Amino acid sequence: AQKITQTQPGMFVQEKEAVTLDCTYDTSDPSYGLFWYKQPSSGEMIFLIYQGSYDQQNATEGRYSLNFQKARKSANLVISASQLGDSAMYFCAMRDIGGGADGLTFGKGTHLIIQP
Amino acid sequence: DAGVIQSPRHEVTEMGQEVTLRCKPISGHNSLFWYRQTMMRGLELLIYFNNNVPIDDSGMPEDRFSAKMPNASFSTLKIQPSEPRDSAVYFCASSFGQAGTQYFGPGTRLLVL
Numbered sequence: 001a002q003k004i005t006q007t008q009p010g011m012f013v014q015e016k017e018a019v020t021l022d023c024t025y026d027t028s029d030p031s032y033g034l035f036w037y038k039q040p041s042s043g044e045m046i047f048l049i050y051q052g053s054y055d056q057q058n059a060t061e062g063r064y065s066l067n068f069q070k071a072r073k074s075a076n077l078v079i080s081a082s083q084l085g086d087s088a089m090y091f092c093a094m095r096d097i098g099g100g101a102d103g104l105t106f107g108k109g110t111h112l113i114i115q116p
Numbered sequence: 117d118a119g120v121i122q123s124p125r126h127e128v129t130e131m132g133q134e135v136t137l138r139c140k141p142i143s144g145h146n147s148l149f150w151y152r153q154t155m156m157r158g159l160e161l162l163i164y165f166n167n168n169v170p171i172d173d174s175g176m177p178e179d180r181f182s183a184k185m186p187n188a189s190f191s192t193l194k195i196q197p198s199e200p201r202d203s204a205v206y207f208c209a210s211s212f213g214q215a216g217t218q219y220f221g222p223g224t225r226l227l228v229l
Contacts, residue, residue: 035217045207045220091159095218103149103161103172104218
């Protein structure tokens, strides 16, 4: 079974500072994918970034980067130069990619608030 | 390009009534997923389809829940009869391929009185 742990229920960060949201995972599957989603107060789930278990380099997407440490089973999201619009819930998720299509297992999320 | 489309966006119903939620996946995507989000349980997978075939429905809470995917562009999640504990946000998501990123619809906020 897969498990995602997000240990930060909430975070307050000053605007323009960098933010690191923690995520650790557990799985026995050798092939898996790690995802981060953003859920603003409006409720939609927005895909941010993806990291495959065999990817050699850390994934980056604009201001988002994923600090992937396979041996530690961690996949922290880093947001550079935070903005007020980054205030939202952030969910880490994973899925097995070794077989057929599979559903995502989500963590409980981190509520990020960016302060001016 | 249109994203995942869900309807209705909000549904308020009385206990015992039948509820039908609808989803249109992104064109070309061959996997479709139904999730439920509650404060107590977070986001949990209910069922998913691959090429219109149900693959895993182990997350469906009980027999009151059923899901169908009659073709590649349409899926329904039905609750009959509905109960207050079914109140939640129901998300539909789709992806292309086994390693594909899942893109979510806007969700249906269901309230059962």
